[in-house]
Amino acid sequence: MSIRVTIWHEYRHEKKNPKVAEVYPKGMHEAIASHFRKCKDMEVFTALLDDPDNGLSDEVLKKTDVLTWWGHGAHNEVSDLTVERVYKRVHEGMGLIVLHSGHHAKIFRKLMGTSCDLKWRADGEREILWITRPGHPITEGIADHIILEKEEMYGEFFDVPEPLETIFISSFEGGEVFRSGVTYQRGLGSIFYFRPGHETFPTYYNPQILRVLENAVRWAIPRMPSSPIKSNHTPAGWLNAELQKPVEEKK
Amino acid sequence: MSIRVTIWHEYRHEKKNPKVAEVYPKGMHEAIASHFRKCKDMEVFTALLDDPDNGLSDEVLKKTDVLTWWGHGAHNEVSDLTVERVYKRVHEGMGLIVLHSGHHAKIFRKLMGTSCDLKWRADGEREILWITRPGHPITEGIADHIILEKEEMYGEFFDVPEPLETIFISSFEGGEVFRSGVTYQRGLGSIFYFRPGHETFPTYYNPQILRVLENAVRWAIPRMPSSPIKSNHTPAGWLNAELQKPVEEKK
Amino acid sequence: MSIRVTIWHEYRHEKKNPKVAEVYPKGMHEAIASHFRKCKDMEVFTALLDDPDNGLSDEVLKKTDVLTWWGHGAHNEVSDLTVERVYKRVHEGMGLIVLHSGHHAKIFRKLMGTSCDLKWRADGEREILWITRPGHPITEGIADHIILEKEEMYGEFFDVPEPLETIFISSFEGGEVFRSGVTYQRGLGSIFYFRPGHETFPTYYNPQILRVLENAVRWAIPRMPSSPIKSNHTPAGWLNAELQKPVEEKK
């Protein structure tokens, strides 16, 4: 069965800034989507901020195993209802991959419980992403580091909770560092934040960056039925009742 | 300099339920406060849901190093503005100790990014809290486990993020387990969730429970000036500028 | 390509204790192996303490993707050379699943850096394993908890480092709790410790326990080429050299 990936994109910068349109003539989402379409185990969808329901209706989300998220200038135009729907689906097990300036997306801040603030400078500096977790599914096929010749700088302190796993750490020409690949779990859902991808640089054509994204999608798939374990009142005697069930009824 | 502790309490059950009033005639907050008042390094305040600003104005919070939180039936009566004020102060470094049914408090859910749901049964069962992190400041003076003869049961799955440290795990007569003492960090703030403390049982008179609370207060104190590190635009050249400062100006 | 699983077993209790032989007439390793043999994605091998090189020569280990380990009475008869070989392979990326009394195996203690001590009582008590990480690959297909009607008790404090993830927590009839499913990473290797499996009880015939083992094997597979990233002296100028390489040589 295929992994159903939905690539969510703000899709505004391409329309306003000719420099961005030049780098991503069909939009950043299509750069990522066209790579994923080559993966035989993936079924690829795109969803845009200006679509009805911000492109993320309950129907779309129900059919999404893993959602990628790129936003920047229009975080506040994502409706609170959309944020609630995505939040609920992540807790039910949908994977979420937050890209670059998505660190300030409402949904990421809500899931983290922090401001997700950071230092930044968009001067087009050399970034090196160093692997700090070789052997992790997300770094499969990446040897030791990734060099991006021009990227925006993001610097620590990155105001997120201590990550479950810190997978990449970047250095920038200007001397800053950043935890560029970090994992979290919320409810049944797996979350991966991946730093690179400023809109004026061709980062999402880099084969190593695409490989990391591809790995992350496979890592983030839902692992349980989509009905979360309900918390509830558990009457005394549940254990005896369960022990006395005939064997065939036991799970 | 004293640690300024504010004990926040919903203070409703004592007024409605004679059984609770019997156990805590002055309110649960006073049971905790009267213990803390014996600690020479603490200055103790109480704040109640029905006070103006829910007892937690900016002025009160500014003077609070560590806040303890007990709520149950009236989580929704805590105003969103209060939640925002507390959230901001935790990020600035104020410690937060969330007690028992406070797991469902708006402020805890907002900081966790999860539902904080759990299984429960209020039949008055024996609970044993086992230390899973001996040597931690919060378990100082507790030998191996704490037995509470009657408590409400809370059972896993406790829908919180993977804790930074799991310090206590409880077992209950009915067969359930629960991660009863867990730590988190959000912004500059340290957070400790501690399970015991149902309103109908005399848990907050138990000397071991009070010792854990006392330890937790000392562990959770702010460690940095209250102005958080601001994230911002960092112009190229900051490093050279800093390197060229005369020595006496360098931090 | 199949996952090559090697099931290592001490295989002594079955020969000395008729009660164990009755439960596991072909040995505990065969109970596990016969389940794995039904998994189409696995190629299954067994290796025993009394085989030459303790069954774990360099050749065997080189061909092993995931190793499971059950030992109890004869930990000291595993040679230090064997321990070194397994240690090296885990760091190269081989998965390791340590079962029950394997907590005291030389290899596990060496990888943990702790005593791995615990409390115990082999009276045949009811154990309930509660899931504390729904949505994790290792809990796939397990609804909420697993009940074992008779098992040995293991109790906290379990002297291991704070786990990366705590996946199962057990309660026992006698009131103890135990972190029964915990993950670690060492070098490129993934490690899962799984508590149940005392030799006198039919635990390794339980379909849910077998499902967890099966899941754990798939989770623990090596993710990178078996040559670990070497740490070394990195001469100045490496970056310029790398940046000047023609594109086709990069990566």
Next chain:
Amino acid sequence: MSIRVTIWHEYRHEKKNPKVAEVYPKGMHEAIASHFRKCKDMEVFTALLDDPDNGLSDEVLKKTDVLTWWGHGAHNEVSDLTVERVYKRVHEGMGLIVLHSGHHAKIFRKLMGTSCDLKWRADGEREILWITRPGHPITEGIADHIILEKEEMYGEFFDVPEPLETIFISSFEGGEVFRSGVTYQRGLGSIFYFRPGHETFPTYYNPQILRVLENAVRWAIPRMPSSPIKSNHTPAGWLNAELQKPVEEKK
């Protein structure tokens, strides 16, 4: 009561290399010790590789609350018996602060269960240590980052287990990054690894570096009596026996 700090030092480079002797005429240990002697809450001792028992007899260790460790060229001359004694004391609760090239000390590798390998280059580069955990006791008084104008480079992958907390991350002029401040817990003991301190640079005179060391000592103190919780056979009936004890005997 004072914190008893023992500063362990290899003390060989100062004797062989005039450049080191010039920077640290009394030895690196004295640079650190003379700062700690100004802390009113510390009682300071030094211990050297060439002292009897490598300076770390049972008597010395028993009286040590926190041990700092600097070694480089002579790791193999530390006797295995010394390593065992230190290992045992860390598990009993003694704090351990491992400095710079101490990453390859036998005791650190034994506690980590990994090779602790890394990339390196001793060309005297600018290092910036960025705080990734503001609000932590170890970063108290450090505003945002520390700049060292000349230091040895250490680069990722640093082969250690995923840290409990990543407190500092360094960038180097050459483009590398390194997790320079990381915490672990083993048994009852707290461990802090802190990267800076190559013998040819005056790092241990830097007031910010000394502040971090001072903070780390206070953070790492033992929190429980020095007798570790023994794991053992726990007979059925312990709970009833404990419940029936008269109150005054209960802990």
